[in-house]
Amino acid sequence: MITFATVWAWFTDPANWQGADGVPTRMLEHLKFTGITLAIALVIAVPIGAWVGHSGRMRWLVTGANAARAIPTLGLLFAVSMLVSPLFTSSLAFTVPSIAVLVLLAIPPLLSGTYSGIESVDPAARDAARGMGMSDWEVLTRVELPCAMPLFLSGLRSATLQVIATATIAASISLGGLGRYLIDGLASQDYVQMVAGSILVALLALVADLVLALLERFAVSPGISGRGQGVARRRRLRFGRGGDAAASVKNSTDAPLGADPA
Amino acid sequence: MIRFEGVTKKYGDGSGGESIAVNNFSLEAPTGRITVLVGPSGCGKTTTLRMVNRMIDPTSGVITIDDRNTADLPLAELRRGIGYVIQHAGLFPHRTVLDNVTTVPRLLGTDKKTARLRAMELIERVGLDPDLAKRYPAQLSGGQQQRVGVARALAADPPVMLMDEPFSAVDPVVREQLQNEFLRLQSELGKTILFVTHDIDEAVKLGDQVAVLRVGGTLAQLATPAQLLADPVDDFVAGFVGRDRGYRALQFAEAPELELTNEPTVTIGTSASEVRAVGQPWVLCVGDDGEPMGWVRAGAVSGEVTRDLLQRGGTVASTAGSLRALLDAALSSPSGRGVVADADGRFAGTIRASEVVPVIEARQQSVAEREDAAASALQGEATPA
């Protein structure tokens, strides 16, 4: 029977806080996978998104990536794992396919966040920047990227939640991290452990989201966010998990923009 | 000086064909002057302007600035030497007003402190409150944004300015303010300016010379504003210049020395009996420094002249003003007598419309005679002696 008391007992049991299966280790693993995945995905998605947004060429890359989000994450995880695992020996056989899938899932929100951020830059500002003699690189780094920050950060938030959620599921293909509590608990019928793990995962996701929301405060110019300046909110570009209405309408003609909690 | 020599711009229309946006366009925009490009929407004004800083490359033809071919100059160098102001200002939303204005000097390597000092100076110069420097563009009104746009374009002190409908997105009252301050600024700075607008009134008001373009990107007429109003070359230009042009042209006709009628005046506080003693239905009220304040209807004064009795509908012409201002002062005055003030703004006398009209007619006469003389002189030359 699951009660508050049984779950509390799990959390207060020192045994659950030690060793390879302890909460700190699992939490760190989860963070490590999330961090590695996001780093790789950022390196791939941001330059491509920036380039597509800046040049207006090859938009199908973004639409294509968005359409690919309809693929069920669990299926992708299993399929890639079955394809890739045999190529590796040792524990890499589990981590490589998992990270690969996590990267694949993180790319679409980052790509479309970067792209739509840059694409939404006021054409007059871009025109003025070019007119005052900025090179393409200067226009991109001094005008377009700072203005794209809000939409890029929403993309980063979506991607982060997506990765945290999918890394949990990836425990079913033997990845470490907090998902182990859920999957191992299921196998051993230890429902208390499953609930405890679920609480930890949910907390991690919440905290990560809050941290990124805070980051938004520092990384976005008050001139764009309108924060603390009494700026008329007309220009405020908000873009929650699913994207702001305009962006989702625009993108939905091609593909859904929302991130799955997977 | 900006010179266009046979400049043409063609766009592919997407189906293999071509459309001509600017066609064999030649023009000289003299140094230190405002040259206005005006014409209906889609006639190629923006395209013409943007070919100067090579935001658009001409299909053929040459554009030179001070006899240097723009096509041979490095792009960044060319553009940094040209101030560029566009319709919606195009301010950078993530930068404060101050940082917007320092953009080009910073790109050119000016140190931050110097750039900021100069930017503050410019911000005041374009008529903005220095307190606005810390704000972001989204916190400014359209008119203020446009002023920042002008300040930003002036920041590196470029000799040449390109302005594409800079004032057309603001309301008429603000537009007029911006236009007046722009003229004041230009009288101080003396830039070589190419100014695009679709508004003929704006063109006539701001231009030292006005180039009227027709759809298809050809030059229909290049003239001073006065010539343009007085003598449009064809029906297109006449239609574009619009109605009232006879009247509007008078704004370029300086008023000659005129016999003004002196007028008994009253001040605030003058008693009703004194007002009636003037013996006229309308009496002019002046302020402490002799400046005209408005007309008072004698019959309406009970007790003494008060401010709310003043009828302020009439415009005030200046002795140094135009015939248009004189005529308008007469036509807008409830008494039929137009108020004229001297250079210091003191009441100088009144004039009736019936007195202005003969002056206008005499002027037309002399213009016609001068043209006849010029024409016969030409003929004389053409005829072999």
Place this chain on the structure above:
Amino acid sequence: MTWALDHLDQIFTLAGQHAWLAGLPLLIGLVISVPLGWLATRKAWLRTGLLTVTGLLYTIPSLALFILLPPLLGTKVLDPANVIIAMSIYTIALLTRTVADGLSAVDTSTRQAAVAMGYSTFGRFRAVDLPLAIPVVAAGLRVAAVSNVSIVSVASLIGISQLGYFLTDGYARSFPTEVWVGIVACLLLALVFDLVIQLLARVLTPWTRVAA
């Protein structure tokens, strides 16, 4: 291919269950988020509050939610109701913002005209704002539908029967074909949802089809 043909019956049964688990929450979510979205347009603090709460719910990873709901609701772990409720939560989280955005995007002059004609607040909402918000809401619904179809398959990890079964079963038996069949079936189902919603939106908004 032959495997898929041999298992057509099973595919259709599971697809039916999958459609139910992903589709019913769309309806529930829509019915709940329309009033919530409307509330969010009424007052700034309501908007902030509602969007914060729904946003937080949306951060909870699906597997965790599937596991946390039974002790909270007192349901059995294998009860499909858990999935329905979890998916409804995600749908509401996504749609509330969309509905609010869609409603506030209605042209101000249109709205003022409606007020001037004497519509009551609710009458205007029903007759003017809501119909005009349909395209935006439909776009949000499409996002939710595709996302739901994908998330529902995760529930097969805790033994709820739907197309995700092919994924877990295929993986457990090291039989890739079955996994691919599961993936393709999910994609087709998502496509069907997407087309149905687009079709409905088209039928409901005849004015958008008048040649521009």
